[in-house]
Amino acid sequence: xxRIAFAAIALTVSGAALAxxxxxxxxxxxxxxxxxIDAALLKGTEATPDKWAALFSVRTDGxxxxxxxMLGTWxxxxxxxxxxxxxxxxxxxxxxxxxxxxxxKPVTATxxxxxxxxxxxxxVERIYPGGETVPENLLKFYLHFSASMSGGDIYKHIHLRExxxxxxxxxxxxxxxxxxxxxxxxxxxxxxxxxxxxxVKPLVDIGPALxxxxxxxxxxxxxxxxxxxxxxxQKGVKTFAVTPPDRTSPDPKxxxxxxxxxxxxxxxxxxxxxxxxxxxxxxxxGVAEVSGKTDLNDAxxxxxxxxxxxxxxxxxxxxxxxxxxxxxxxSIGKPFEVDIAGTEKEKPAAKPVNLExxxxxxx
Amino acid sequence: MKTLxxxxxxxxxxxxxxxxxxxxxxTEGKAEFKSMGxxxxxxxxxxxxADTKSAAIVAVATNDAKASGSAKPVKVEEFDKKVASLLxxxxxxxxINDVAVNPVSHQVYVAVSRGKGPDAVPVLLRSDAEGKLSExxxxxxxxxxxxxxxxxxxxxxxEGRRQSNPRMESITDIAFLEDRVLVAGLSNEEFSxxxxxxxxxxxxxxxxxxxxxxxxxxxxxxTKSPVRTFVPFMVGKEPELLAAYTCTPLVRFPINALKPxxxxxxxxxxxxxxxxxxxxxxxxxxxxxxxxxxxxSSRGVMKISTDGIEAAGVIEEPVRGGGTKGQSYETxxxxxxxxxxxxxxxxxxxxxxxxxxxxxTLESLPLP
Numbered sequence: 001x002x003r004i005a006f007a008a009i010a011l012t013v014s015g016a017a018l019a020x021x022x023x024x025x026x027x028x029x030x031x032x033x034x035x036x037i038d039a040a041l042l043k044g045t046e047a048t049p050d051k052w053a054a055l056f057s058v059r060t061d062g063x064x065x066x067x068x069x070m071l072g073t074w075x076x077x078x079x080x081x082x083x084x085x086x087x088x089x090x091x092x093x094x095x096x097x098x099x100x101x102x103x104x105k106p107v108t109a110t111x112x113x114x115x116x117x118x119x120x121x122x123x124v125e126r127i128y129p130g131g132e133t134v135p136e137n138l139l140k141f142y143l144h145f146s147a148s149m150s151g152g153d154i155y156k157h158i159h160l161r162e163x164x165x166x167x168x169x170x171x172x173x174x175x176x177x178x179x180x181x182x183x184x185x186x187x188x189x190x191x192x193x194x195x196x197x198x199x200v201k202p203l204v205d206i207g208p209a210l211x212x213x214x215x216x217x218x219x220x221x222x223x224x225x226x227x228x229x230x231x232x233x234q235k236g237v238k239t240f241a242v243t244p245p246d247r248t249s250p251d252p253k254x255x256x257x258x259x260x261x262x263x264x265x266x267x268x269x270x271x272x273x274x275x276x277x278x279x280x281x282x283x284x285x286g287v288a289e290v291s292g293k294t295d296l297n298d299a300x301x302x303x304x305x306x307x308x309x310x311x312x313x314x315x316x317x318x319x320x321x322x323x324x325x326x327x328x329x330x331s332i333g334k335p336f337e338v339d340i341a342g343t344e345k346e347k348p349a350a351k352p353v354n355l356e357x358x359x360x361x362x363x
Numbered sequence: 364m365k366t367l368x369x370x371x372x373x374x375x376x377x378x379x380x381x382x383x384x385x386x387x388x389x390t391e392g393k394a395e396f397k398s399m400g401x402x403x404x405x406x407x408x409x410x411x412x413a414d415t416k417s418a419a420i421v422a423v424a425t426n427d428a429k430a431s432g433s434a435k436p437v438k439v440e441e442f443d444k445k446v447a448s449l450l451x452x453x454x455x456x457x458x459i460n461d462v463a464v465n466p467v468s469h470q471v472y473v474a475v476s477r478g479k480g481p482d483a484v485p486v487l488l489r490s491d492a493e494g495k496l497s498e499x500x501x502x503x504x505x506x507x508x509x510x511x512x513x514x515x516x517x518x519x520x521x522e523g524r525r526q527s528n529p530r531m532e533s534i535t536d537i538a539f540l541e542d543r544v545l546v547a548g549l550s551n552e553e554f555s556x557x558x559x560x561x562x563x564x565x566x567x568x569x570x571x572x573x574x575x576x577x578x579x580x581x582x583x584x585x586t587k588s589p590v591r592t593f594v595p596f597m598v599g600k601e602p603e604l605l606a607a608y609t610c611t612p613l614v615r616f617p618i619n620a621l622k623p624x625x626x627x628x629x630x631x632x633x634x635x636x637x638x639x640x641x642x643x644x645x646x647x648x649x650x651x652x653x654x655x656x657x658x659x660s661s662r663g664v665m666k667i668s669t670d671g672i673e674a675a676g677v678i679e680e681p682v683r684g685g686g687t688k689g690q691s692y693e694t695x696x697x698x699x700x701x702x703x704x705x706x707x708x709x710x711x712x713x714x715x716x717x718x719x720x721x722x723x724t725l726e727s728l729p730l731p
Contacts, residue, residue: 059448067448068496086498087477087484090452139554150479152458170638173609174660175591176460179551181529182416184481188551193609197586201612201634227480279552283528329554336554337586 023097023109031084032058032111034099041102042076049074054100056081061094061110070095089113092229115229122147122226124236127218128278129327130298135246136212137196139329139336141189142278143220143236148184148227157224158189163215171195171209184227196329198337212244246328249335250274252320252353259357262313267295267304268357270318275300277325284321288354300327311359318357322350388564389424389505396421396501399485400460400474405539405563408467412474412487413534413546417510420537420544420561424505427468427489434469434708436727439494442715443723449496450477450486454721458483462703462715462725469708471725472499490725509544509565532557539563540595540602540618547590547606555587558604560621588629591641594655599673605632605655607641613657613689615672632672633689635665643704645712647730655690656704656712656730664698666731667691695731706730 025032034056041055049071057069071086081099089095092115099107126144143158160168172189179188194202195209210216220236254273260266268287281296281303292307322333329336333350389409397416404410410423439445447454458476465472471490476483487499511532532548539545546559593606595618602618606629614629621627635641640660646669647654655667668691703715711727718724 058451060451060453062453063444063448068445069448070451071449071498072451085451087451090456093453095451148481151483152455152479174640175533175535175549175609176642177415177533177535177549179531179533179549180481181531181551182481183529186529190554193554193586193588202638206638227482277552279529283530283552323553323555325553331553 021099021101021107023099023107025097025109025111029089029111029113031082032095032097032109033080033082034097034107035080037079037081037099038102039076039079042081047074052083056083056097056099058083058085058095058097060090061096091115118228118230120222120226120230120233122149122230123233124220126298127220127236127238128298129240129275129300130278131240131275131300133241133243134210135243135328136208136210137245137247137328137336138191138210138242139193139196139325139327140191140277141218143187143189145185145187145226145232149180149187150225150227150229151178151180151184154178154187154224157221159219159221160209161217161219163217168209168216169206196336210242212242215239215241246274246326246330247335247337249330250276250324250326250332252332252355255355257318257355257357259316259359260311262311262359262361265307265310267306268316268318270303270305272301272303275327276303277327277329280324284324286319288317288319290316313359313361316357316359318355320353320355322352389422389507391503391505394421394423394501394504394506394508396485398460398476398483399487400476401534401537402461402463402472402474402487403537403539403544404463404465404472406466408465409539410463410465410472411537411539411544413537414485415531415534418532419511420509420534420546420565422507422509422544422563422565423501425465425472425499426504427465427470430467431469434464434711434727435492436711437471437490437492437494437707437713437725438727439490439725441722442490442494442725443721445494445496446473446475446488449488449498450475452477459703459715459723462705462713464705464707464713466706471707471713494725507565509561511546511548511559535590536592538593538595545593545595545604545618545621547593549589549609554589558590558593558621560618592644592657594644594646596646596653596655596669605644605646607635607644607657609640613641613667631689633667633692635659635662635692642702645704645706647706647712648709649730654730656695658698658701658704658714662694664695664701664704665692666695698728698731 021034021037023034052074053069059067059069073084075082091113093113095111097109101107123146124143125146128142155174160171171191173192191209194200197203217237217239222232222235224232256271258269260268278296278300282294285303287305290307292305295304320332323331325331332353396414398414399412402410402412408425408428410425412421414421443454447457450457456478460474460476463472473488473490475486475488477486478484488496489499490496530552532550534546535549536547537544542563544561544563548557588608590606591609593604596603596605603615604618605615607613612631613633613635614631616627616629639662642658642660644655644657653669655669657665657667672690700717701714702717705713707713707727710730712730713727715725
């Protein structure tokens with residue numbers, strides 16, 4: 001024991017005498033400092049980032065000296081030089097700071113940024129359409145996650161399989177932009193439109209992605225990472241049956257409205273004979289002059305609206321924007337595909353559709 | 364990525380002054396971005412950056428206007444690793460959104476996301492011919508911003524408990540042409556395609572033009588069809604757009620018809636095969652003839668002849684049996700894995716390509 005203690009003292013003393021440079025990371029990983037350096041080396045306030053980086057640089061541990069050093073800023077105080085990275089360090093990575101000492105021998109220090117140490121908790125909360133059947137010419141799915149996800153190379157995690165287990169090849173429109181919402185909690189997954197549109201080459205050559213009369217399973221791999229870098233808690237699965245293609249526009253005249261009573265905040269209910277597209281039904285149907293919250297059941301056939309303030313008695317108007325679509329992209333204003341060879345003529349620009357309903361007093 | 368393709372318009376462009384020191388209408392300050400990419404240049408070196416998350420197009424003076432006649436050859440191996448190293452993270456934590464060449468200096472600009480979640484940070488980088496990377500500072504630059512119109516009207520009214528609107532329109536491609544920026548967008552809700560022509564210098568944004576197409580199928584069906592990638596091109600004396608739709612046909616339509624509220628049907632000029640996604644395209648001149656170069660996800664890079672395009676009719680019959688139809692083309696076999704494409708100079712393309720494994724190379728290749 002005594003010998004060891006002596007040795008430690010001796011080292012400290014000799015270290016102070018030689019003023020060996022020491023590298024120290026700030027505990028919050030926000031910067032790294034090298035101390036005990038020859039201040040003469042730091043002279044020259046004209047130093048450019050390249051010059052600073054030649055003296056004191058940080059790289060991820062996997063990057064060799066040929067790779068560029070990390071972007072950041074340098075600040076010198078006496079015999080200390082501090083490097084503040086331009087971006088926060090990435091959890092789970094090791095970084096290496098290198099001080100190029102005057103004697104030519106580099107001084108290096110590595111620094112580990114701890115991984116996010118939590119159990120996977122993110123799940124696929126909902127997949128829309130939420131019903132048990134979809135038309136053969138279904139246009140899209142929405143995947144709703146319980147937390148923000150990570151993007152990039154996402155399509156490898158999404159599989160559409162026939163009942164036999166055979167995977168449908170390239171069923172989706174894979175685009176680099178990836179159609180997320182701002183929070184990256186909802187992904188829009190379009191079926192490849194070339195496999196929906198009649199007489200278009202992909203459909204002619206290889207057929208539709210979904211085939212009427214068959215069952216399919218959409219699977220989301222658990223390996224897909226959320227925004228914190230953790231995999232999903234479990235895979236997401238939706239099985240559904242396919243019905244023949246739907247090529248007609250939804251007709252609001254066929255909807256049935258159940259009007260609420262005045263004085264309360266009972267929901268207005270609207271039933272559709274066929275499922276409506278989830279996001280559009282929430283956004284494109286409303287009540288004129290009344291603010292409130294819309295909802296749609298999983299099957300997409302029951303829409304409801306709860307007003308912010310109690311209903312007032314009298315005539316009200318349900319307003320449906322013409323872009324509202326069913327599951328096959330047929331909008332109120334126009335079917336997904338218009339047969340222009342036949343008798344259909346160019347229609348005037350579609351306008352919102354109004355459906356009147358009466359809010360009555362009493363029970 | 365489309366800049367030099369507009370050189371096809373040089374006959375038009377020459378009548379416009381590009382000699383101004385600073386592009387008109389730009390003010391100095393911090394250019395703010397929530398996302399970056401696609402990007403493109405004007406002939407004077409003004410960079411246009413699409414910011415999908417902010418629904419905006421930002422014009423930035425790059426101060427990189429030192430003209431060089433021809434570009435130096437570029438070959439940067441492990442380009443993604445270099446970018447990741449500069450940004451201090453792992454290669455799987457970056458995304459290269461677009462690559463474009465400044466037509467004046469021939470320097471390469473790269474729009475990158477650092478991180479892959481909703482908090483990913485957009486970064487603009489510049490690479491010289493040797494692959495030395497630097498960040499393009501945007502804290503104090505001359506810039507100008509065009510805000511794209513809001514999402515289509517909501518049916519749900521009211522404030523207070525108003526539900527958040529998750530609708531976004533991704534910008535799938537942009538190009539600069541003479542005095543306007545052309546922007547193609549794709550909604551994450553309704554299957555609509557808007558193609559906007561925004562007058563530049565920016566003032567107000569017009570409502571955008573929705574483009575509709577019927578595909579070469581007995582002239583029978585008409586559907587909305589989002590544009591994946593496009594390039595301006597002179598057909599005779601008419602400026603047109605050549606566009607690849609998400610469902611593979613190559614179409615053309617006149618730029619002068621891009622007016623607010625107008626509906627345009629693209630004329631299918633080629634069907635390029637199924638299970639394939641068009642990725643990026645440029646036009647160039649070789650031996651006095653114009654060619655279109657199109658990078659695809661699974662059918663390689665196609666060199667497409669524009670011979671007779673002026674008189675070419677619409678493809679009226681479906682193309683069956685896995686074949687193709689329309690303008691003739693050849694696949695450039697050697698150009699494997701090309702994901703991004705721009706013109707480096709009159710004789711060279713700049714490509715970002717993925718090799719075996721996941722090695723990403725930035726390199727110049729002689730135009731085929």
